[in-house]
Amino acid sequence: MEDGITNYMSHVYSSTKDHTSPYSIVDVKLASKRVNKNSHLEKNSEEMESDAKNSQFVGKLANGEIDGNLKMKNGGVNHEENGVKPQETDPDIFFDPACDPENPKVVKYEDVAAAAYKIKSGVINTPCMPSHISESTGMQVYFKKDFLQYTGSFKERGARYTLLSLSEEQKQVGVIAASAGNHALALSYHGKQLGIPVTVVMPTIAPIMKVHLCKQYGADIVIYGSDIGESKEFAMRKSKKSGQLYINGYDHPSIIAGQGTMGLEIIEQVPDLDAVVVPIGGGGLIAGVALAIKSLKPHVMIIGVESEKCASFTAAKKHGKPVSVRAESTLADGLAVPKVGVNAFATAMASGIDIVEVVKEEFIAIAILRLVELEKAVVEGAGAIGLAAILAGTLPELKGKKVVVPLCGGNIDTTVLGRCLERGLAVDGRLAKFTVTVSDRPGGIADLTKLLSSHGVSVKDIIHERTWLKSDVYSVEVKVLCETRDFAHLQTLKQLMEENYSSVFFRCYDEHGNSTFQKLGQN
Numbered sequence: 001m002e003d004g005i006t007n008y009m010s011h012v013y014s015s016t017k018d019h020t021s022p023y024s025i026v027d028v029k030l031a032s033k034r035v036n037k038n039s040h041l042e043k044n045s046e047e048m049e050s051d052a053k054n055s056q057f058v059g060k061l062a063n064g065e066i067d068g069n070l071k072m073k074n075g076g077v078n079h080e081e082n083g084v085k086p087q088e089t090d091p092d093i094f095f096d097p098a099c100d101p102e103n104p105k106v107v108k109y110e111d112v113a114a115a116a117y118k119i120k121s122g123v124i125n126t127p128c129m130p131s132h133i134s135e136s137t138g139m140q141v142y143f144k145k146d147f148l149q150y151t152g153s154f155k156e157r158g159a160r161y162t163l164l165s166l167s168e169e170q171k172q173v174g175v176i177a178a179s180a181g182n183h184a185l186a187l188s189y190h191g192k193q194l195g196i197p198v199t200v201v202m203p204t205i206a207p208i209m210k211v212h213l214c215k216q217y218g219a220d221i222v223i224y225g226s227d228i229g230e231s232k233e234f235a236m237r238k239s240k241k242s243g244q245l246y247i248n249g250y251d252h253p254s255i256i257a258g259q260g261t262m263g264l265e266i267i268e269q270v271p272d273l274d275a276v277v278v279p280i281g282g283g284g285l286i287a288g289v290a291l292a293i294k295s296l297k298p299h300v301m302i303i304g305v306e307s308e309k310c311a312s313f314t315a316a317k318k319h320g321k322p323v324s325v326r327a328e329s330t331l332a333d334g335l336a337v338p339k340v341g342v343n344a345f346a347t348a349m350a351s352g353i354d355i356v357e358v359v360k361e362e363f364i365a366i367a368i369l370r371l372v373e374l375e376k377a378v379v380e381g382a383g384a385i386g387l388a389a390i391l392a393g394t395l396p397e398l399k400g401k402k403v404v405v406p407l408c409g410g411n412i413d414t415t416v417l418g419r420c421l422e423r424g425l426a427v428d429g430r431l432a433k434f435t436v437t438v439s440d441r442p443g444g445i446a447d448l449t450k451l452l453s454s455h456g457v458s459v460k461d462i463i464h465e466r467t468w469l470k471s472d473v474y475s476v477e478v479k480v481l482c483e484t485r486d487f488a489h490l491q492t493l494k495q496l497m498e499e500n501y502s503s504v505f506f507r508c509y510d511e512h513g514n515s516t517f518q519k520l521g522q523n
Contacts, residue, residue, distance in 0.1 A: 001071050008122075008301065014386070015141060019263065022369050024220075024321070028209040030258045036429050039215070042143075049388070051331055055116065058084040060377040063380050064470075065282060066413060067479035073456070074090045074106065076152070077403040090413075091320045092240075093098035093236060093237055093240055093484065094233060094236050095336070096246055096248060096414050097235065097296065098246075098248065098251075098252050098253060098343075099248050099251045099252065099341060099342055099343055100321075100342070101200055101322070102491065104342040104343050104345070104346035105253045105343045105346070105347075106322075106343070106346050106347050106350050107253050107256045107257050107260070107291060107343065107401045108291075108345045109291060109292065109295040111253070111254075111256075111257035111260075111263075111480060112257050112260035112261060112263070112264065112288060112291060112292045112295075114257070115157070115161040115254070115258045115260065115261050116261040116264050117255040118160075118161055118164050118165075118375070119157060119160045119161050119164070119261060120260060120345075121165075122156075122160050122178050122190065122193060123149065123156050123157055123160055123261075124148060124150070125265055126144065126146045126147055126148050126149065126265070127144075127145050127148070127269075128142050128143065128144040128145070128266060128269035128270055129142060129143055129145065129402060130142055131143050131374070131375060131405075132374040133370060133374055133375075133387070136211075137390055137391070138399045138400065139390065139398050139399060139400065139401055139402075139403050140400075140401065140402040140403065141173065141270075141387075141390070141404075141405060142270050142273070142385075142402070142404045142405070143375065143377075143404075143405055143407050144262065144265070144266055144269075144404055144406040144408075145377070145407050146262060146383075146405065146406055146407060146408045147378075147379055147380075147383055147407050147408065147409055147410030148410075150191050150427035151182070151185040151186050151188075151213075151411075151423075152185065152409060152410045152411040152432060153182035153185070153186065153334075153408060153409035153410070153411060154182075154262055154285060154296050154408040154409065155182040155183050155185070155186035155249065155258060155259075155409075156186040156190060157258040157259050157261050157262060158186075158249075158252070158254065158255035158256065158257070158258030158259045158288075159183065159186035159187045159190050159247075159255070159258070160186075160190040160193075160194075160258065161190075161254050161255075161257060161258035161261075162175075162247055162252060162254040162255055162258060163175065163187070163190055163191060163194050163196050163357050164194070165174040165254050166177060166245065168194070168421060168448070170245055171195075171196050173197070173242070173243045173245075174191075174196055174197030174198060174199065174242055174244045174245075175187065175191070175196065175197075175199070175202070175244055175245045175247050176198075176199040176201065176235050176238055176239050176242070176244040176245070176246055176247070177198075177199075177200055177201070177246065177247045177248075177249060178200075178202075178228060178231040178232040178234070178235040178236075179200060179201075179209070179228070179231075179249050179251075180202055180203055180206040180228055180231075181203065181206070181207070181210050181333075181334060181411060182334060182409055183249030184200040184202060184206075184210065184214050184219070184412055185213055185214060185217070185411070186351070187200065187216065187219070187247065188200060188213070188217035188219035191217070191218065191219060191497070192217050192218040192219075197220070197244075198219040198220065199216070199219065199221075199222060199235075199238070199242075199244060200214050200219045200220070200221055200224045201223075201231045201232070201234050201235040201238070202214070202221060202222070202223055202224075202228050202231060203223075203224070203225045203226060203228055203230065203231045204224075204225065204226055205226070205227070206218050206223070207413055209413070209467045210411065211223070211348070212503045219235065222234070222235075226375075228345070230261060234492065236376075242297065248277045248282075248341065249282065249283025249284070250281060250283060250284035250285075250337065250340075250341050250344055251283070251284060251341025251342060251343045252316070252343070253343055253346050255284050256284045256287050256288045256291075256341075256343060256344055256347055257288060258288070258346055259285045259287070259288035259289065260286050260287075260288025260289060260292040260404045261285075261288070261292070262288070262289055262292075262406060262408075263276075263288060263290070263291070263292030263293040264292050264405050266289070266293065266406075267292070267296055267297060269406055270402065271403050273297075273300055273402050273403070274300065274301065274398070274400060274401035274402045274403060275300060275302075275303060275398055275401055275402075275403045275404070276289060276293060276300065276301070276302055276303065276403070276404045276405075277305060277386035277389060277390065277395070277403060277404070277405045277406075278290075278302065278303065278304055278305045278386060278404070278406060279305055279306070279332070279335055279382055279383065279386055279388075279406070280304040280305060280306040280312075280313045280335065280356070280380060281306070281332075281334060281335035281336070281337045281410060282337040282340055282342075282344060283313060283337075283340040283341050283344030283345055283346045283348055284341060285316050285343070286302070286304045286313075286353065287341075287343075287344040287347040287348040287479040288347075289406070290302040290347075290348055290351035290353055291347055291351040292354060293431055294351045294352050295351075295482040298352070299348060301354045301355070301397075301398075302351070302352065302354055302355075303353075303354060303355045303356070303357065303360075303389070303395065303398075304348075304353055304355070304356040304357070304386050305356075305357045305359055305386050305388070305389040306335060306356070306357075306358055306359075306383075306385070307330045307331075307332045307335055307336070307358070307359060307361065307364065307385065308360055308361065309327070309328040309329065309330035309332075309336065309361065310325060310326075310330060310335060310336045310337065310338060311323075311325065311326065311358045312325045312327075312337055312339055312340050312341050313345070313348075313356055314356055314358055316321055316339075316340050317349075317356060321342075321345070322339050322340045322341065322345050323339065323340055324338050325338050325339070326338065327374070329380035330361060330364075330381065331361055331420060331423075332364055332380075332381035332382040332384075332385050333382065333503070334380060334381070334382030334409055335380065335381075335382045335385065336381070343481065346462075357387050357389045357395065359385060359388045359392050360392065360513055362423070362427040362513035363388040363389070363392040363427070363513055364381045364384060364385055364420075364494075365381075365420050365421075365423035365424040365427055366388065366391050366420065366424045366428055366513075367379075367385065367387040367391055367424075368380075368381060368384050368412075368417070368420045368424055369420070369421055369424030369425065369428065370387065370391065370424075371384055371387065371407070372421065374401065377407060377410070378410055378412060379407045379409065379410050379412070380409045380410060380411055380412035381412070381420065382409050383406075383407045383408045383409035383410060384407065386405040386406060386407075387405050387407075390403070390405070392484075392513070401426070401477065404469075424507065426509055427509045427513050428486070428509075429484065429486050429489075429490045429508070429509065429511070430483055430484055430485065430486065431460075431481070431482075431483055431484075431508075432482055432490055432493070432508040433479070433480070433481050433502060433508065434479075434480055434481075434482075434483075434497065434505060434506045434507065434508075435477060435478070435479050435484075435504070435505045436448065436477075436478050436480065436497060436501050436503065436504045436505075437475050437476070437478075437501065437503040437504075438476060438478055438501065438503070439475060439476075440466065440474050440475055440476040441474065444476065445462075445464060445476070445478060448478060448480075449462075449518065451500060452480075452482065452493075455492065455493065455496055456485070456489070457483070457489075457493055458482060458483040458484075459479070459480060459481070459482050460481045460482060460483055461481040462478065462479070462480050462481070463478070463479045464476045464477065464479070465478075466475040466478065466522050473478070479517065487511055488511075490508060492507060494518070494520060497520060498520040504519070504520040504522070505518070505519055506518045506519075506520060
């Protein structure tokens with residue numbers, strides 16, 4: 001079998017090789033042995049040839065795109081092809097001793113204090129400032145601006161402490177993690193600062209900019225898997241084989257302790273606070289913050305917030321342990337962790353969390369909009385979700401209180417930011433879409449735009465349709481996207497259109513963040 005594979009790959013190599021490629025037939029033979037080793041059962045050379053063709057592995061190998069270790073050459077990005085994915089049967093491969101479901105570790109306050117001392121020379125003590133939104137919310141709101149960390153998120157705290165806590169031997173071997181974003185950036189950056197090799201496994205859906213930045217920070221990047229779950233499995237397999245320590249981005253005890261340093265800074269900056277509203281994804285941040293703050297000020301309320309699209313902590317509280325939930329697409333993609341960490345959940349519950357709120361997507365969009373407009377801060381959905389809970393009105397018990405809201409991440413894709421701002425304007429009653437039937441005689445559309453202009457409505461886009469209109473041939477359907485000042489102004493617009501036109505259909509949001517479709521008109 002091995003000879004058949006080698007002969008076939010040698011043939012492809014000789015027929016497609018690039019003269020500039022540094023790979024020889026020896027590399028091809030070595031790779032063929034790996035393919036043979038990782039095959040399920042005995043296969044003849046023809047079957048293996050078909051597998052190789054289907055996966056396009058051979059062509060990439062022969063062209064010098066990947067080396068004998070199955071890593072992509074181009075751009076310094078590594079990639080193992082699906083066609084040669086190792087088939088592991090040993091359950092220990094996927095066991096992380098630092099995150100044992102049967103023996104969860106409850107992090108202690110002393111660990112957070114040690115983390116604060118160790119990381120202070122490499123992590124920014126970010127400002128915690130009074131917000132411009134306090135008056136409209138009826139609270140004294142302070143924003144802890146951890147999106148100002150060098151890599152744009154709070155993840156640096158846990159990453160640096162974990163790296164500093166490694167043994168000297170492990171620092172030489174390095175670490176590995178699976179992440180599509182902030183954890184990857186934090187480990188890559190601080191690994192470079194501390195001279196510790198870092199490998200990051202990222203799914204194919206990872207933003208290109210984050211992949212580029214991780215590479216720029218000196219990490220070894222592996223692109224593998226359609227989601228973070230597949231990336232994690234690959235990272236854990238590689239960890240067992242390479243000796244690199246696998247670091248869970250939200251559940252490793254040192255990660256939790258490092259994230260808790262934010263809580264210590266909050267107490268120092270706002271000593272008389274009443275509550276902290278913390279985002280929840282995997283649970284590492286709220287576990288660390290709750291531990292730090294409740295240890296020093298037990299009366300302070302710790303409120304967790306998660307998206308309705310992935311309420312894994314709420315499910316864990318209901319069942320008394322972490323359970324898997326369905327993670328749907330959400331504006332707070334950094335919080336879309338289908339199962340909270342076992343250590344994070346145990347630590348958070350032991351420390352004491354007073355409330356866990358679930359918020360709708362629409363209020364996350366409004367929160368991002370408010371931060372851009374009022375705070376001049378670009379914050380990702382996962383970082384803005386604490387403010388979203390306040391804007392949604394789900395925390396009336398905080399009225400008149402001094403409340404700290406961590407803005408814990410600013411790594412939002414620019415295209416997603418544009419969509420969030422538009423969604424936020426719509427939910428805020430400042431963007432609406434309607435369809436109206438007007439006369440197709442000269443001046444019909446002009447009369448419509450004059451009517452809108454006279455009442456201060458700004459037209460953002462306008463399209464007219466004749467072909468598919470079912471009424472008379474002397475009418476035209478006009479679709480208008482317009483901007484209003486607020487919900488009161490939007491209501492005025494609706495009344496205006498109803499009084500002047502016989503057929504109007506409005507698509508907008510109500511004051512509760514619900515999308516509505518209304519038919520208005522004289523008839």
